[in-house]
Amino acid sequence: MSMKKYLITLCLIISMTFYGHLLYAQNISYQDSVQHRLDSLENVVKALSSSVQKTQKKEKDHSVWSRKKFTAIGYATQTLTPAYGNELKSDFGVALTSGRAVYLHKKPLFGKLKFAFNWGSDISYTKYKNYKEEYNYSAADEMEIKDYGLHQCDIGILVGPSITFNPVGHLMISGYFRFVPSYSMLILNDDINSNYASFFTYGGEISWKAIGIGVEGRQGNAKYSSLMSEGDDIKMKYTTHSLRAYISLHF
CATH class of the missing domain: 1.20.5 (Single alpha-helices involved in coiled-coils or other helix-helix interfaces)
Known part of the structure; x- marks a missing residue:
């Protein structure tokens, strides 16, 4: 090559x-x-x-x-016990509460749990059983007590903590405790007795979306004085215990 x-x-x-x-x-x-x-x-x-x-x-x-706002209407059974004497039992009672929950943290703990502070109003009315029927008064007594109509009205504000658990979907389970300072009235025939009263409520509720049902206990006491008395009036202490079952709306 x-x-x-x-x-x-x-x-x-x-x-x-x-x-x-x-x-x-x-x-x-x-x-x-x-x-x-x-x-x-x-x-x-x-x-x-x-x-x-x-x-x-x-x-x-x-x-x-x-859904932070709530309104609840319930049926109540109630007893009114004087400092000296027998307790009176309710014939029927109703309660109306409304308010708002202010959550103490933005994100739910563990994705399921929230703590809140509740505030709002609490209004209740109770009619007690007829005094003569309850204690079997005689005919002579009926002449003196022709109509023993005893009614109790309470108007107050509610404040207190609550805890709410969301196990699944829109199911909510909550428990709460509330302090309810109130203006309380006992209306007996033509006499009205009233004063400040301290009540406490505690209970639990189960709800799905906007509808809920719950049960709560309520107790408190006050020393009532007559609004009709012109002179010195003796204050009488009464203690109230009640149980409420209610339906609630959340929005």
């Missing part, structure tokens, strides 16, 4: 080798570029998925915990 052909062959071999390395490098670079794009796309998908999940959870929490 002549020197000229040898040089040409050598140049061709070198050129092909260089070209092969160049193609290999380009292929590696292309694969790296594709992988980088795939990784970037995967990161974007993960970020969007996380954002959607957070939005969905936020919307669910808002839907579950957004």
Whole structure:
């Protein structure tokens, strides 16, 4: 082989080798570029998925915990016990409460639990059983007591803590304790006795979305004085105990 052909062959071999390395490098670079794009796309998908999940959870929490106002109407059984004497039992009683829950933290603890401070109003009315029927008064007594109509009206404000648990969906289970400073009246025939009274209520409730049912106890006492008395009036202490069953609306 002549020197000229040898040089040409050598140049061709070198050129092909260089070209092969160049193609290999380009292929590696292309694969790296594709992988980088795939990784970037995967990161974007993960970020969007996380954002959607957070939005969905936020919307669910808002839907579950957004009903902070409440109104409840209930039936009450009640006793009124004087400091000296026998207790009187209610013929029937009704109670109306309304208010608002102020949550003490924004996010529910463990995703299920919230503490709140409740405030609002508490109004109740009770009619007690006829005095003559309760104590079997004689005919002579009936001449003196023709109509023993005893009624109790209480108007107060409620304040106190509560705890609410959300086990699943829109199901809410709550418990509470409230202090209810009130203006209380005992109406007996044409006489009205009244004074400040301190009541305490405590109970629990189960609700689904806007509808709930609950039971609560209530107790308190006051020293009543007559509004009709022109002179010095002797105050009489009475203690009230009651049990309420109620239906509530949350909005």
